[in-house]
Amino acid sequence: MKKTIYIYSPSSAINDKASFKRGIKCLESLGYEVEIDETALLKHQRFAGNDAIRIASIHRAASSGANIALISRGGYGLTRILPDINYKTVAKAINKGTKFVGFSDFTAFQMAVLAKTGEVTWAGPVLTDDFGAKEGVDEIMQACFEDLTSEQGEGCGWRLPKFIQKKSIIDAEIIKSEFFINEECNFDNAVLWGGNLAMICSLLGTPYMPAVKNGILFIEDVGEHPYRVERMLAQLLQAGILAQQKAIVFGQFNHYKLVSHDKGYKLASVIDWLRGKTKAKILTGLPFGHVATKVLLPIGLEVSLNVEGRDAFLLWGHQH
Known part of the structure; x- marks a missing residue:
């Protein structure tokens, strides 16, 4: 069965749609089934949608049942919505096997999850800058990511x-x-x-x-x-x-x-x-x-x- 990856945007808006498309194509070429959140490409000021929209996208990622919930990019936006995230929903998703992956601005979410639930998240790549890079995907990053999705990483x-x-x-x-x-x-x-x-x-x-x-x-x-x-x-x-x-x-x-x-x-x-x-x-x-x-x-x-x-x-x- 294919591993599923849910793409969502809890921080800054996507300004480089080409890298977004390259990232999706890359993941699909690696054999993953990719689901894109309905608001992933929205824009509100500098954000990927207003606060309520981005909070809802996190909750949809948690409810997706995907193997990996991968953010599209970092930037800024998570600190201002931390009080309104349903951490029980996130913890439930993690316990069912969803791994939340990202870095940069996503650190705020990861620290909050650890503080509120004690659950494990993963510091790792984002869709656009890593899987959608013009220069191609870094082999070491890809190998580490595949170790995670196959649960082989040690x-x-x-x-x-x-x-x-x-x-x-x-x-x-x-x-x-x-x-x-x-x-x-x-x-x-x-x-x-x-x-x-x-x-x-x-x-x-x-x-x-x-x-x-x-x-x-x-x-x-x-x-x-x-x-x-x-x-x-x-x-x-x-x-x-x-x-x-x-x-x-x-x-x-x-x-x-x-x-x-x-x-x-x-x-x-x-x-x-x-x-x-x-x-x-x-x-x-x-x-x-x-x-x-x-x-x-x-x-x-x-x-x-x-x-x-x-x-x-x-x-x-x-x-x-």
Whole structure:
């Protein structure tokens, strides 16, 4: 029997209909049966329909019985409708086998589901930017997605950046080298959670921020200058969130522009600053974010994190 994918638009409007069509065609060519929500292509201001329409689309996705509920794109729009989502309906769908997949703005929904129900959602691709990319579908992303739909996925691995052997090396040299310190670690039964850093910070102080202790927090963002990344991390640090984590895993941070008065201040210096502020292990290089090559990650599931040398592994197969 074909696996079914339900496409819906809970955030920004689709401006690139060509990528939408390419994405649908790609999924169908991979053997999936695709159902498109009746409001997927609507527009209201910058949104894919007004708030009520987008809330209803989430509930239809939950009631679809599809194997995968895949968002068309991210953008913005979910934080403003979080109070009106029926989380019992979403939890019921998850328990019946529907996997909610997406990232970016979708992080707000994923954090709310975890906070309200404790159920697992999946950080992964969207229809337009990933399956509808002009350059074609990334092979690693596609393989991870097919592992999810076939329920064969057991984890992911990646190669960490090279070591800096001396932690006391001065900040300017760290910036010049652009390498990070990676410490060996082995954590079992830690809840994996996270996603877009800006979206996570936007939920602080709300009922939609999960209270995860001894977890593994993964983060990514796009178009955010390193000083803004640092400011958001400082907010999480000062709110006591980071102190409760076993590890913080940096995904991809891209599409920002450094300026002359940064004077060598880069993302590397932000990470080095953070290392001095938390006891949590900090790892980098996770292939996830606003990039073509991305793994799929279970938000809210207990995982194992193992690091040996430059090889890092997030494993959850033991939970199936």
